[in-house]
Amino acid sequence: DAGVIQSPRHEVTEMGQEVTLRCKPISGHDYLFWYRQTMMRGLELLIYFNNNVPIDDSGMPEDRFSAKMPNASFSTLKIQPSEPRDSAVYFCASSAWDRGTEQYFGPGTRLTVT
Amino acid sequence: AQKVTQAQTEISVVEKEDVTLDCVYETRDTTYYLFWYKQPPSGELVFLIRRNSFDEQNEISGRYSWNFQKSTSSFNFTITASQVVDSAVYFCALSPYNNNDMRFGAGTRLTVKP
Numbered sequence: 001d002a003g004v005i006q007s008p009r010h011e012v013t014e015m016g017q018e019v020t021l022r023c024k025p026i027s028g029h030d031y032l033f034w035y036r037q038t039m040m041r042g043l044e045l046l047i048y049f050n051n052n053v054p055i056d057d058s059g060m061p062e063d064r065f066s067a068k069m070p071n072a073s074f075s076t077l078k079i080q081p082s083e084p085r086d087s088a089v090y091f092c093a094s095s096a097w098d099r100g101t102e103q104y105f106g107p108g109t110r111l112t113v114t
Numbered sequence: 115a116q117k118v119t120q121a122q123t124e125i126s127v128v129e130k131e132d133v134t135l136d137c138v139y140e141t142r143d144t145t146y147y148l149f150w151y152k153q154p155p156s157g158e159l160v161f162l163i164r165r166n167s168f169d170e171q172n173e174i175s176g177r178y179s180w181n182f183q184k185s186t187s188s189f190n191f192t193i194t195a196s197q198v199v200d201s202a203v204y205f206c207a208l209s210p211y212n213n214n215d216m217r218f219g220a221g222t223r224l225t226v227k228p
Binding site for chain 2: 031033042043045048050055056089091093095101102103104105106107108110
């Protein structure tokens with residue numbers, strides 16, 4: 001079975017540019033999560049969706065960040081405009097409907113903003 | 115408020131030694147889930163175990179074992195006869211029973227030397 005798929009795996013961009021990260025959850029999973037991992041702050045939950053609907057976006061750092069889930073098999077995390085402090089590894093994860101079940105993570109996207 | 119503390123930032127052992135990774139948590143919820151994840155040098159997050167708060171039975175899976183003690187709010191992870199391939203960062207995490215707001219500890223970096 002395919003796991004969570006993320007693209008791109010690496011992204012290098014200049015400050016001020018728009019960045020779009022993509023995620024395909026595991027088929028049949030109805031929860032999707034976006035996390036950010038940095039050395040300073042560790043793993044932070046940014047936002048999560050249930051059945052394509054955003055449930056909690058309190059972790060989104062600021063208005064420059066936005067996330068969408070247009071259907072059950074695709075989600076995007078967009079940063080516009082990007083800043084050097086956005087440099088991090090961004091993970092997407094998905095889980096099944098029963099609450100608290102384990103989340104399965106994608107390989108991550110390493111974003112570098114210069 | 116939920117909080118997960120992994121006091122050990124780094125641990126180094128020699129192959130075949132046993133090692134225990136500590137995890138202490140705080141929550142006001144009466145029901146919750148606890149997790150352990152492994153992040154090897156390749157960067158992906160690998161799910162290891164989920165434990166329900168109402169099930170305090172210890173669990174063993176091969177060389178891995180977990181000790182859940184509600185009285186001390188701890189969920190420790192022991193690797194028996196460690197191997198070089200066990201070298202990774204290990205994360206403990208907590209989520210309430212009624213939502214998916216998973217909180218991760220800061221992680222413990224385990225290095226197993228040959």
